[in-house]
Amino acid sequence: MxxxxxxxxxxxxxxxxxxxxxxxxxxxxxxxxxxxxxxxxxxxxxxxxxxxxxxxxxxxxxxxxxxxxxxxxxxxxxxxxxxxxxxxxxxxxxxxxxxxxxxxxxxxxxxxxxxxxxxxxxxxxxxxxxxxxxxxxxxxxxxxxxxxxxxxxxxxxxxxxxxxxxxxxxxxxxxxxxxxxxxxxxxxxxxxxxxxxxxxxxxxxxxxxxxxxxxxxxxxxxxxxxxxxxxxxxxxxxxxxDEILPQTLPEGVLERIRTFMAAHPADPGRLLRLAYAGDGGDQPLLSDVVRRFGVDLNIVHGQVDEIQGRPFGSLAVHARGAGPAIADAVDHLRGAGVWVREEAFAHA
Ligand SMILES: Nc1ncnc2c1ncn2[C@@H]1O[C@H](COP(=O)(O)OP(=O)(O)O)[C@@H](O)[C@H]1O
Ligand SMILES: [Mg+2]
Structure with a gap:
């Protein structure tokens, strides 16, 4: 037009x-x-x-x-x-x-x-x-x-x-x-x-x-x-x-993750941003990853909302577990249409 x-x-x-x-x-x-x-x-x-x-x-x-x-x-x-x-x-x-x-x-x-x-x-x-x-x-x-x-x-x-x-x-x-x-x-x-x-x-x-x-x-x-x-x-x-859907992690959240990582040098886990849009099948997906890969997805920050009736979410998760298992879990999430990015995060 x-x-x-x-x-x-x-x-x-x-x-x-x-x-x-x-x-x-x-x-x-x-x-x-x-x-x-x-x-x-x-x-x-x-x-x-x-x-x-x-x-x-x-x-x-x-x-x-x-x-x-x-x-x-x-x-x-x-x-x-x-x-x-x-x-x-x-x-x-x-x-x-x-x-x-x-x-x-x-x-x-x-x-x-x-x-x-x-x-x-x-x-x-x-x-x-x-x-x-x-x-x-x-x-x-x-x-x-x-x-x-x-x-x-x-x-x-x-x-x-x-x-x-x-x-x-x-x-x-x-x-x-x-x-x-x-x-x-x-x-x-x-x-x-x-x-x-x-x-x-x-x-x-x-x-x-x-x-x-x-x-x-x-x-x-x-x-x-x-x-x-x-x-x-x-x-x-x-x-x-960011003004309506915070993308930036509060310092307190980062501090807790740094503390965890410092205490677990062998398996510090990864801080990830997951974003998805869809029909609400997302929660089973996360628990599925936990079960299948033995990876804990600890949601540290984020929001679930709706755009014109379609649910979408943007979550920061601290994935905890063995490195290869986390990598498999990330592949699985991506395969299911979740967008995954390493959260910008300065190690202390
Ligand atoms: N008539 C004009 N004469 C000179 N500069 C202008 C004029 N109109 C806009 N500008 C300048 O052009 C740029 C873009 O302005 P504008 O299109 O009004 O932006 P916005 O609507 O996004 O605030 C700004 O730097 C503004 O100062
Ligand atoms: Mg204007």
Missing amino acids: IRLEGIVQTYHGAQGPVQALRGVDLHVPRGQVFGVIGRSGAGKSSLVRTINLLNRPTSGRVVVDGRELGALSGAELRAARREIGMIFQHFNLLDSRTVFGNVALPLELAGVPRSQIRARVDALLDLVGLSALRDRHPAQISGGQKQRVGIARALANQPKVLLSDEATSALDPETTRSILGLLRQINREFGLTIVLITHQMQVIKQVAEQVAVIEAGRIVEQGAVIDVFTRPEHATTRSLI
């Missing part, structure tokens, strides 16, 4: 050129909720704004629904943009207009007859649950309600793509959940392709199917969310995941 090829974005700031995007290739399949995550300044807004050419990239191609946007005339581009809705962190509503008036605006600009606007706006307000607030002004509604207005406005021209730039970053966790739930509902009901920009892994975990991690203007990792969560490769990805 969306294809970005070799996108470079260079700004000419007061202190000289800023390379915000350094060659980004991205493919967003039709009908997906696609997340892009990165820290502040990574280039997320620059990236999302190229998808509707709010920012014209310095070089590279933007193809949306089979059309290269850079090759379109002014009128064609305006028409193409109507198929791309956008929502923002600070909602960008017009304070002087009512809820109804804000949602009606893009329809007025598109030249939709008044008689049709009313029915269309009423349906949109119903969809986002704001029918009762249609005559209020933005100053009279909550942040979550403002974002619902933003969503209704973005959907007014029946776009095929919705871009969301930190749309929940100004909202509390509960409101964030309800807005993300609404986006997911819209994605399913209308088959809308959604590109969701965020700095919060929690947001990615809740709604995205695929995720791309951006850092310093480059995509450093991407894949299915469940794969990236269970097997993060890049240090930035790990540190972003």
Whole structure:
């Protein structure tokens, strides 16, 4: 649905050129909720704004629904943009207009007859649950309600793509959940392709199917969310995941393991990170390893959670037993689809 090829974005700031995007290739399949995550300044807004050419990239191609946007005339581009809705962190509503008036605006600009606007706006307000607030002004509604207005406005021209730039970053966790739930509902009901920009892994975990991690203007990792969560490769990805699923072992845990290892120099065991995603068959798997290989798997740290209904776990285990038996146990776990890595661990 969306294809970005070799996108470079260079700004000419007061202190000289800023390379915000350094060659980004991205493919967003039709009908997906696609997340892009990165820290502040990574280039997320620059990236999302190229998808509707709010920012014209310095070089590279933007193809949306089979059309290269850079090759379109002014009128064609305006028409193409109507198929791309956008929502923002600070909602960008017009304070002087009512809820109804804000949602009606893009329809007025598109030249939709008044008689049709009313029915269309009423349906949109119903969809986002704001029918009762249609005559209020933005100053009279909550942040979550403002974002619902933003969503209704973005959907007014029946776009095929919705871009969301930190749309929940100004909202509390509960409101964030309800807005993300609404986006997911819209994605399913209308088959809308959604590109969701965020700095919060929690947001990615809740709604995205695929995720791309951006850092310093480059995509450093991407894949299915469940794969990236269970097997993060890049240090930035790990540190972003760490915020909701601790990857770093507390010093007290490390200290106990060091003590054990020092007391058992012949068979100190190995500190391993196990990650898995699946249908809940994981606990028998661990006890099976204990029985078959005579290896103790002492879970020292970790978390079992769910991503969109699929269980996944990330556990640090201290495997204790004879070296060859541990090696066999690791092979067995890998054979069963568990991702196993030696936990970074400084011996004292
Ligand atoms: N209009 C601009 N002029 C100059 N520099 C900019 C402009 N917009 C963004 N930048 C710079 O480009 C980099 C990426 O910014 P941005 O895309 O906003 O990142 P993010 O949304 O991930 O925080 C930052 O270093 C930022 O300061
Ligand atoms: Mg931004």
